[in-house]
């Protein structure tokens with residue numbers, strides 16, 4: 001049975017890094033590119049990390065009835081929305097997919113496609129190390145957004161509270177202290193469950 005491997009974790013836990021490395025290891029995985037209204041960051045490419053769009057783009061997809069889930073974040077830089085659309089790119093009869101999302105979107109996708117179609121991969125990193133990685137990443141940006149980085153760090157405490165993780169039915173966690181060890185563990189888990 002085809003499944004959606006759903007990568008989740010707090011900000012700077014390494015979701016993007018793991019996603020890219022898993023895609024290299026398992027090139028047969030298809031991706032579901034999410035949409036966002038946030039501005040594109042240095043080094044990102046439209047249609048790769050996200051489909052970068054705006055409010056009118058979101059409304060057009062909503063009018064067509066194909067938005068599966070949408071979340072809005074009141075950031076230091078304005079309201080940014082992230083959403084998943086059933087825009088014809090998902091065929092669960094044939095393909096396995098790999099996606100990055102949140103607990104909220106994981107739950108919405110589970111309702112939409114069926115919980116058995118999703119394979120959650122929850123990534124975690126000790127908070128101090130995660131904050132250091134977040135700051136190091138921000139320092140590399142042309143216009144570092146430190147306030148937004150801090151907001152996300154604090155918001156994650158609530159979004160990924162133990163209660164929320166439990167309510168979403170997440171049991172397995174993958175520590176991303178060492179990237180190779182983390183990838184090996186995830187790959188074993190995929191082999192067991194796909």
Ligand SMILES: Nc1ncnc2c1ncn2[C@@H]1O[C@H](COP(=O)(O)OP(=O)(O)OP(=O)(O)O)[C@@H](O)[C@H]1O
Pocket residue numbers: 009010011012013014015016017018133134136137176177178179180
């Ligand atoms: N195991 C690791 N060891 C050292 N650095 C890492 C490791 N995993 C990720 N990083 C680095 O940590 C930073 C955050 O990683 P990444 O961007 O993949 O996280 P993310 O969870 O996708 O973040 P966000 O949700 O905020 O976009 C990046 O600069 C990345 O290169």
